Amino acid sequence: MSENVNNPLRVFWSSAVLAKRALFAWLNPAMWIMQLFGMSLFQIAFFVYVAKFVNNSEVTIEFVAIGNALQSLAYVSVFAVCNITGEEKNQGTIENLLVSPANRFSVFVGRAVFQIANGLATVTIAFMYAALIFNVDFSQANYLGLAMVILITTFAMTGFGLMLSSLGLFLRTSMIIANIFLFIGLLLCGVNFPVSYLPGWMQPFSYAIPMTYGTEAARMAVEGASLGELSGLLGAELLVGFAVMIAGYLMFRWFEYLARSKGTLDRF
Amino acid sequence: MPRLRATVASFRHQAAMFLAEPQWLIPNIIAPFVLAMVVLMLYREPSPEAVLYAVLGGGMMGMWGNTLYASGFSIQSDRWWGTVDAIFSAPSPLIWIIGGRTIWNAFVGIVNGLFVLVAAMIIFQTPLEVADFWLFMLAFVLTLLSLAALGMLFSAAFVLTRSAQVLTNGLEFPIYVGTGSMFPIFLLPYWTHPLSYSLAPTWGIDAIRYAALPAYADGFAAGYWGDILYMSILALFYVTISIWLYKAVDHRARKTANLMRY
Numbered sequence: 265m266s267e268n269v270n271n272p273l274r275v276f277w278s279s280a281v282l283a284k285r286a287l288f289a290w291l292n293p294a295m296w297i298m299q300l301f302g303m304s305l306f307q308i309a310f311f312v313y314v315a316k317f318v319n320n321s322e323v324t325i326e327f328v329a330i331g332n333a334l335q336s337l338a339y340v341s342v343f344a345v346c347n348i349t350g351e352e353k354n355q356g357t358i359e360n361l362l363v364s365p366a367n368r369f370s371v372f373v374g375r376a377v378f379q380i381a382n383g384l385a386t387v388t389i390a391f392m393y394a395a396l397i398f399n400v401d402f403s404q405a406n407y408l409g410l411a412m413v414i415l416i417t418t419f420a421m422t423g424f425g426l427m428l429s430s431l432g433l434f435l436r437t438s439m440i441i442a443n444i445f446l447f448i449g450l451l452l453c454g455v456n457f458p459v460s461y462l463p464g465w466m467q468p469f470s471y472a473i474p475m476t477y478g479t480e481a482a483r484m485a486v487e488g489a490s491l492g493e494l495s496g497l498l499g500a501e502l503l504v505g506f507a508v509m510i511a512g513y514l515m516f517r518w519f520e521y522l523a524r525s526k527g528t529l530d531r532f
Numbered sequence: 533m534p535r536l537r538a539t540v541a542s543f544r545h546q547a548a549m550f551l552a553e554p555q556w557l558i559p560n561i562i563a564p565f566v567l568a569m570v571v572l573m574l575y576r577e578p579s580p581e582a583v584l585y586a587v588l589g590g591g592m593m594g595m596w597g598n599t600l601y602a603s604g605f606s607i608q609s610d611r612w613w614g615t616v617d618a619i620f621s622a623p624s625p626l627i628w629i630i631g632g633r634t635i636w637n638a639f640v641g642i643v644n645g646l647f648v649l650v651a652a653m654i655i656f657q658t659p660l661e662v663a664d665f666w667l668f669m670l671a672f673v674l675t676l677l678s679l680a681a682l683g684m685l686f687s688a689a690f691v692l693t694r695s696a697q698v699l700t701n702g703l704e705f706p707i708y709v710g711t712g713s714m715f716p717i718f719l720l721p722y723w724t725h726p727l728s729y730s731l732a733p734t735w736g737i738d739a740i741r742y743a744a745l746p747a748y749a750d751g752f753a754a755g756y757w758g759d760i761l762y763m764s765i766l767a768l769f770y771v772t773i774s775i776w777l778y779k780a781v782d783h784r785a786r787k788t789a790n791l792m793r794y
Binding site: 291292295296298299302303306307309310311313314315316317318320322323339343354436440443444446447448450451456457461462 | 553558562563566567569570571573574575576612693698699701702705706708709714715716719720
């Protein structure tokens with residue numbers, strides 16, 4: 265038994281399996297499918313029609329549709345992942361989880377695994393909408409490059425979500441943080457307009473979020489950029505992804521310590 | 533009168549809950565605020581009319597965000613706290629209890645909508661100069677009430693499902709798109725127009741623009757008072773359906789006995 269608890273891979277896998285089972289214990293699969301197909305469609309539509317109305321020659325429909333197709337990932341990788349700790353609180357399971365000797369990193373990364381798969385499916389569907397409904401031209405696209413962009417962005421943004429999730433250990437709810445970062449990416453990450461439009465002091469914040477590199481790389485991949493041309497952006501995104509994951513782990517330990525010392529662990 | 537007392541008590545309870553945790557205002561403000569900012573950034577150098585157009589849309593979205601989340605969590609929170617069966621077993625019909633909560637949420641919605649308006653005005657340094665202040669306020673308040681009526685309709689359906697949170701999140705953008713909160717609905721595909729016209733806030737935001745923008749050219753042929761009339765009829769229709777739906781939901785919830793499941 266203790267061997268299992270001390271094996272991080274086993275803890276990771278059982279945490280991932282449990283998270284998926286727990287999700288579908290309350291979420292009707294039909295509802296999940298509706299969410300999978302519906303969320304990105306309306307987000308892309310909203311910004312595409314806004315872009316049509318504003319009629320800024322520098323921001324094309326393609327620019328907005330591709331940006332939002334990739335950013336639709338945020339609902340899963342930021343919002344859902346960020347809420348992991350908050351939901352453990354709501355269910356009354358956070359204390360049991362934290363008194364277990366299991367590796368924290370394995371437990372919480374495992375919890376996020378299903379959302380990585382969910383995110384990949386969400387973005388794939390969103391890009392299909394971009395092509396079929398919003399007429400984005402994929403004739404020159406580098407599909408392998410685009411697949412790499414989606415994969416790396418999903419991984420990096422899930423790391424970002426986990427970092428935010430650590431706040432949920434200390435705060436009464438992680439949902440507020442989740443909501444803020446669900447939408448702030450629309451403004452900061454070059455999703456709807458180039459990052460250069462932002463005031464200079466805001467631009468460093470943009471480049472601290474992996475999505476910024478992802479949206480730029482996705483547009484290049486759709487225009488047919490080779491893997492070599494994408495490698496700089498993807499490398500930077502991976503680097504930021506690892507950095508936020510490490511920061512997330514350190515924050516997690518810190519907020520766990522704070523929550524234990526101040527007795528706020530089960531406050532929600 | 534006992535029913536009215538239940539509504540007043542429910543209103544006070546909802547106010548107390550809000551004041552105990554006012555940070556819940558943030559999620560409802562952040563989306564419309566960010567979306568209004570995105571639209572204004574897209575303009576690059578927006579004219580005062582463009583700022584007002586986007587900000588009015590942001591205000592409407594702020595009110596909708598609040599109504600939607602309040603409706604979605606109205607019963608879901610009771611499920612989490614274990615108080616939902618106590619509410620259902622109270623002698624007052626559910627609609628009167630939800631009614632009190634809805635009135636409070638509508639009040640917070642005004643604060644929410646005004647916050648988005650004022651914050652955007654300060655950031656973009658454009659004074660809030662509306663063409664006709666009183667017509668603007670009338671349209672603003674009636675739009676809020678129509679959103680509250682729509683929220684009541686949704687909240688009745690949310691009682692039946694354990695996935696209210698998912699539905700709540702999923703209904704945010706469709707309403708922003710369908711009502712033309714940030715663009716005229718004639719940009720949408722023609723076949724979607726009847727859906728947009730069936731939403732009272734579509735008429736509400738049009739009336740708000742008529743009252744606020746001196747040279748509003750994209751408005752519906754019905755004009756300001758036509759918008760107000762259609763919005764009011766639709767809102768009354770939503771309330772009527774909600775009353776019926778709450779009775780049906782109450783009956784069904786007692787029959788299936790799965791209200792407490794979450």
